[in-house]
Amino acid sequence: MSVQLKISKYSFLAFVLLCFIQSYAVERQSIWPSGKMPDTQSYQIAAMLDVTRNAEFDAANYRIPYIEWFNRPDSIKSNKACIVLISGGSYNTCCDIGLIKLWQEKFTKLGFQCVNLVYRTPRPEGLPIYQTAWEDGQRAIRIIRSESIKRGFDPEKIGVVSMSAGSHLGLLLSSSSQSKSYSPIDKLDSISCHINYAILHAPAYVTTDGESGTPSWLEGYGPDIKLSACFHFDEKTCPISLHHGGLDEYSSNGSTLIYNKLRKMNVPSELHLYPNVGHGAYGLERGIEFLYQIGIMGKLGSEEEIEKRYSSDERRKEVIKQDIWPERSIPNFQTHQCIPYIEWHFPKTLKTKSIQIIYSGGSYKGNNPDGFEVAPARRYLNELGMTVVTLRYRTPRPKGLAKHITAWEDLQRTIRVVRSQAEIYGLDPKQIGIMGSSAGGHLTLLGVTSSLHKSYLPIDEIDNIPCNVQWGICMYPAYVLTDGIDGPNTYRGNANDIHLVSDFSFDIRTVPTLFIHGDADGYSAMGSVRVWERMKSMGVQSELHILALRDHCFQRKASPKTGSYTWLERISDFLTSLEVL
16 A cells, blocks of 8 residues: 555655656757858857756857747647747846746747747957847747648737846847848748737847946936937837836836837837836736737627716725815815815725825716716725715816916815814824816816916915825826817827927926826826936836827726726736825
8 A cells, every 4th residue: 555655645746856857848959050151159058047057058059049949838828929938147147047937938828829038148359249139039030930820820819928138039020120231141041030919028238328238327318318229110110018117227218218219100109117126027918908909819808888887886885075275265266166075085994094086087078976977986085994085176167377277276275175174083184195087187186296386365274285196107198298278189189399388387296196197198108208307317217108009098998807907907017006095
């Protein structure tokens, strides 16, 4: 009996080990035929860092770059796509072993054929730092495309996921496939080396202050800072999801420049910028949502209405409605405008003493505190145990004044009223945030950047209370750039001579803000990008998510598994990062 148990035990362990090996099994394929590799340099190798650290490593066996084919995905889950995994390492090594493993596991489960590209390092002498890696990358894509039928994926669903220097290479492959990095050596080089999508984490060396292979020594700022000329952005440039940390020494301004270039070319893309983090790979799930959105993962599911998804107030304890102005004391009162008011929405279970103020958009011609831009977010935050105050500000637009003046007065007064009453309800008067959409997003920017600027003269003791907030949430803010002062952006906000409007002071009390915007919005997403850049230059770390192919009011109806569907989670992530939740 004991012998049988022992055999069974080792048989089981052998089975588990076999399954583990098979799940990571690779087929190695050299990129270049013997004697045909361009720009050969005797000291270069092609090996992942863990291999080079092995005591028995022999560089002579690793002179030729290669690709590693991981096992095919389950046929039932296969989406007929192939994704190339590209490590970073300053073009001096291929060091991201952990990321390669993570990506391989994740994307294989999602139905991708995964391929690891191991290119030549360290940097070549007498050539651009990326040259031999670019040659290896273009050749690898040709090999991969040539194998598509044999391996069961679509030759027009080949993409990359990458990190750092690997993202520099990924951007070359994404934007410059029509430029030959080497002279053809055989028939394989007649195959196109373009790719169809890319997820680029923390692309390095992309701006002119770091293109020689250093961190961005001017931090990506200045009149002379441009994208490196090595990126050609030709007609085969593919959709890209860019991911970058706000504190990265390889400046995140490089990613905003790339995004702006892609917009000018009408290439659907995404931009995800994360506050208070440095060089690293962030937001892989956002990249996966991007692949769903652009159709790489198959046909999108039917769109669902957010008001049906978040229709219940069962997590709300009570509602208290109140006016924000004393009777006959409303500044700039105009009879054609509605009377402003707020409603306190208390959760059944209070989990934070922080307060979120929310209001809608409506072109400053109307606003609805119970509509799709307010009620779902209110219910979501009530579920998380947060108190929400909704605001109905004065609309339609005032006569003889700027479109936003009376709404701004109402917002400043609301913040003061909420702060004055917070402790009565057991809440924290020093933890108040504001959130608005469209025109409400413009109003939010006034609130987060200009609280030291009075919008009205004091009328009572409440107006001695500060009206600054601790955070903001801007949903597709309108009227932010000079080509869209009073409507959609005439030039899509893309031209270099378009600037932020003068409405916003960007005073010393400007606070961290979350931006979520659709890439296809007529009220340009570049408005959110430009404000994010301005805040970064002030040392205010904010968060931004631009969603490919999505228009104004993108959240009203959205398909599951896309960023437009999960956007409320970006709010909870942001508030958690601020220790509000």
